Amino acid sequence: KQEVTQIPAALSVPEGENLVLNCSFTDSAIYNLQWFRQDPGKGLTSLLLIQSSQREQTSGRLNASLDKSSGRSTLYIAASQPGDSATYLCAVVSGGSYIPTFGRGTSLIVHP
Amino acid sequence: EPEVTQTPSHQVTQMGQEVILRCVPISNHLYFYWYRQILGQKVEFLVSFYNNEISEKSEIFDDQFSVERPDGSNFTLKIRSTKLEDSAMYFCASRNLETGRWETQYFGPGTRLLVL
Numbered sequence: 001k002q003e004v005t006q007i008p009a010a011l012s013v014p015e016g017e018n019l020v021l022n023c024s025f026t027d028s029a030i031y032n033l034q035w036f037r038q039d040p041g042k043g044l045t046s047l048l049l050i051q052s053s054q055r056e057q058t059s060g061r062l063n064a065s066l067d068k069s070s071g072r073s074t075l076y077i078a079a080s081q082p083g084d085s086a087t088y089l090c091a092v093v094s095g096g097s098y099i100p101t102f103g104r105g106t107s108l109i110v111h112p
Numbered sequence: 113e114p115e116v117t118q119t120p121s122h123q124v125t126q127m128g129q130e131v132i133l134r135c136v137p138i139s140n141h142l143y144f145y146w147y148r149q150i151l152g153q154k155v156e157f158l159v160s161f162y163n164n165e166i167s168e169k170s171e172i173f174d175d176q177f178s179v180e181r182p183d184g185s186n187f188t189l190k191i192r193s194t195k196l197e198d199s200a201m202y203f204c205a206s207r208n209l210e211t212g213r214w215e216t217q218y219f220g221p222g223t224r225l226l227v228l
Contacts, residue, residue, distance in 0.1 A: 034216065043116075043203055044155070044219040089155065099168050100217070102155040 002027045002094045006103035013110055019077040021106045023090030028068045031098065035064050035075050036089040038105065044089065048075070080110045114138045116220035118204050124226045125194055133189045133223045135204030144187045145205040145217065146179065148172070155203070161187065162209075194227045201225075 003026040013019060023033070032051050036044040048057045048064040050073065056065040063076040077084060087105040094101065117136045125131050137144050146158040159169045161179055176192045187206075191198055204220040 036219075041224075043221040044205075046216045046218065049216045091155070098160070099157050099170065101157070104154050 002030075002092060002101040004090055004092050004101050004103040006088075006090055006106050008106055009104065010107040011109070013080060013108075015080060015082060015110055015112050017080050017110075019080050019108070021075040021077070021088050021090075021108070023073040023075070023092075023103055025071045025073075025092045025101075027094055028071050029094060030068060031093040033064075033066055033073050033093075034091045034100075035062075035073075036091065038087045038089055040087075047088075077108075080108075082110050082112050085109050114218075116204055116206055116218050118202075118220035118223050120223060121221065122224045122226075124228065127196055127227055128193050131191050131194055131225065133191075133202050133204075133225070135187045135189075135206075135220055136185050137187055137204065137206030138208075138218055139185070140208060141206035141218070142209040143167075143207045144179075144181070145207075146189045147203040147205065147219075148200040149203065149222075150197075150200045158189070191225075194225075196227050199225055199227045 005024045007022045030052050034049045035047045037047055038044050048059055050057050050064055050066045061078040066073045087107045089105045090103045091100045119134045144161045147155050149155045157170050159173045159179055160167045178190045180188050201222045201224050203222045205217040207217045
């Protein structure tokens with residue numbers, strides 16, 4: 001059974017810092033990995049989707065990498081801003097079942 | 113930009129009552145999903161639906177749950193006899209289907225269900 005772990009659980013940083021959020025998964029036979037943002041009491045917004053054949057994806061100040069062999073993905077946020085404050089979720093779709101498994105998320109606060 | 117919509121945004125019900133949560137997926141999407149998130153917990157997959165039938169379901173999705181696509185636009189989740197532990201945020205999601213690739217899932221804003 002796929003398990004997804006996100007570290008750290010919470011992070012508080014001053015504005016302008018570059019950040020790395022980590023996601024690890026136990027079964028490397030994945031189909032894809034997706035990073036989401038969730039604002040309090042709201043739905044999930046997709047940030048980046050990495051197919052299993054890809055190593056990274058970039059969107060603006062966000063860069064996500066994938067290392068299937070080690071079961072890891074990182075989300076890099078450059079020059080963080082207060083508007084980046086949210087919970088960031090990692091979800092892995094496993095190759096056999098196509099069922100997405102989510103991590104608990106990293107709660108990020110960027111203070112001015 | 114097209115988006116997934118869900119109604120109602122909040123629902124309060126008595127234990128044992130039936131509830132129907134509604135979703136309108138993005139119009140050209142072919143795969144539909146329901147997830148739930150109990151307060152403070154992970155987002156959990158419930159069920160996926162494609163070509164008018166369930167394609168995958170989790171252990172959570174037992175006989176008290178059912179899904180339906182009653183027309184060309186709506187996708188519903190019915191909980192037949194609600195329990196206290198069904199209190200959660202329920203998210204609908206949809207995605208397009210492209211051969212050989214998995215496209216991004218788009219999530220709705222959620223329905224917060226409270227069972228008393």
